[in-house]
Amino acid sequence: xxxxxxxxxxxxxxxxxxxxxxxxxxxxxxxxxxxxxxxxxxxxxxxxxxxxxxxxxxxxxxxxxxxxxxxxxxxxxxxxxxxxxxxxxxxxxxxxxxxxxxxxxxxxxxxxxxxxxxxxxxxxxxxxxxxxxxxxxxxxxxxxxxxxxxxxxxxxxxxxxxxxxxxxxxxxxxxxxxxxxxxxxxxxxxxxxxxxxxxxxxxxxxxxxxxxxxxxxxxxxxxxxxxxxxxxxxxxxxxxxxxxxxxxxxxxxxxxxxxxxxxxxxxxxxxxxxxxxxxxxxxxxxxxxxxxxxxxxxxxxxxxxxxxxxxxxxxxxxxxxxxxxxxxxxxxxxxxxxxxxxxxxxxxxxxxxxxxxxxxxxxxxxxxxxxxxxxxxxxxxxxxxxxxxxxx
Ligand code: ADP
Ligand code: MG
Numbered sequence: 001x002x003x004x005x006x007x008x009x010x011x012x013x014x015x016x017x018x019x020x021x022x023x024x025x026x027x028x029x030x031x032x033x034x035x036x037x038x039x040x041x042x043x044x045x046x047x048x049x050x051x052x053x054x055x056x057x058x059x060x061x062x063x064x065x066x067x068x069x070x071x072x073x074x075x076x077x078x079x080x081x082x083x084x085x086x087x088x089x090x091x092x093x094x095x096x097x098x099x100x101x102x103x104x105x106x107x108x109x110x111x112x113x114x115x116x117x118x119x120x121x122x123x124x125x126x127x128x129x130x131x132x133x134x135x136x137x138x139x140x141x142x143x144x145x146x147x148x149x150x151x152x153x154x155x156x157x158x159x160x161x162x163x164x165x166x167x168x169x170x171x172x173x174x175x176x177x178x179x180x181x182x183x184x185x186x187x188x189x190x191x192x193x194x195x196x197x198x199x200x201x202x203x204x205x206x207x208x209x210x211x212x213x214x215x216x217x218x219x220x221x222x223x224x225x226x227x228x229x230x231x232x233x234x235x236x237x238x239x240x241x242x243x244x245x246x247x248x249x250x251x252x253x254x255x256x257x258x259x260x261x262x263x264x265x266x267x268x269x270x271x272x273x274x275x276x277x278x279x280x281x282x283x284x285x286x287x288x289x290x291x292x293x294x295x296x297x298x299x300x301x302x303x304x305x306x307x308x309x310x311x312x313x314x315x316x317x318x319x320x321x322x323x324x325x326x327x328x329x330x331x332x333x334x335x336x337x338x339x340x341x342x343x344x345x346x347x348x349x350x351x352x353x354x355x356x357x358x359x360x361x362x363x364x365x366x367x368x369x370x371x372x373x374x375x376x377x378x379x380x381x382x383x384x385x386x387x388x389x390x391x392x
Pocket of ligand 2: 349350351
């Protein structure tokens with residue numbers, strides 16, 4: 001793994017500066033979803049139980065280096081205290097004073113890091129100011145690890161650094177899925193466009209045994225085979241790229257699975273007249289909005305033949321019925337196999353998580369990443385600055 005965890009650190013009597021993600025949704029001043037705060041409990045508990053003092057630092061929204069009062073973390077402090085069940089004190093810009101007043105059982109929360117322009121500039125001077133508050137740096141914000149910021153990158157060079165429990169869990173799950181997976185590995189890549197997922201496809205064909213391509217991006221691959229996809233969403237300027245990906249897959253021994261049959265409609269709206277046709281027979285006035293039952297059967301068979309599944313992107317336009325059918329069915333299959341221990345399943349991506357929740361399958365997946373951009377960059381094979389910094 002190459003990075004340290006809290007277990008490797010001497011925490012007793014030490015101040016631990018923990019980078020967290022508490023970028024929670026707020027409506028009318030009320031936090032509407034505390035999931036991100038709940039997920040910090042293991043890290044905070046473990047540090048306190050080992051005799052360490054916790055200082056939390058985080059960003060909130062996009063103040064772009066300026067003080068924006070509505071984006072102050074002072075508004076979140078009480079919710080953090082309630083969820084963590086510990087007293088929380090707050091430090092605006094005068095960190096030193098707040099630190100001197102901090103009680104032993106108290107958690108100190110620093111003001112929104114992005115109020116300081118040094119944060120997003122990965123400024124070493126700002127990182128030094130932060131580092132001066134503590135003995136140990138702990139990064140528990142995987143979702144911010146794809147950014148090289150003062151609190152995720154520079155600071156890791158200034159203090160003994162380790163991963164928090166959440167970061168540890170996320171990195172562990174992702175390494176199991178793509179770095180040292182049980183084979184065969186199947187990947188599902190769906191969603192709207194090939195253009196947003198070129199790096200992802202390029203990396204996956206080298207790493208997985210079967211690549212299921214679904215959603216709107218499958219249309220571009222069908223078009224690359226000379227199939228007329230009618231009015232479907234299709235990036236005709238990318239058919240050569242799709243062919244390159246297909247031949248790269250071939251060379252790497254990765255089998256690409258495209259839908260044999262598809263669900264089409266003349267319009268993309270609820271209750272539209274939908275019909276199932278062979279992928280080669282899409283009517284000129286219609287668009288592909290979902291994979292068909294044969295495609296779902298082939299995807300299910302690929303899941304059954306695999307030990308590990310990574311999934312990003314829905315198989316169809318899942319927001320509107322009945323075009324969620326293939327996504328729901330494949331998600332249910334993955335959930336059943338995961339529950340029985342036959343499959344290790346890891347999924348991530350904004351719409352993917354929404355689709356798997358809608359399908360009622362998310363709870364049975366082995367791991368669901370809520371890290372968004374950082375998850376995608378990991379899947380693309382990129383080095384995440386926040387993770388690399390923990391390794392050096
Ligand atoms: P994620 O956020 O999980 O990375 P994407 O944003 O790439 O996923 O893709 C999700 C979007 O893809 C959804 O809005 C969905 O409606 C769209 N989509 C899937 N299949 C099709 C299709 N056949 N035609 C048009 N849009 C599609
Ligand atoms: Mg999306």
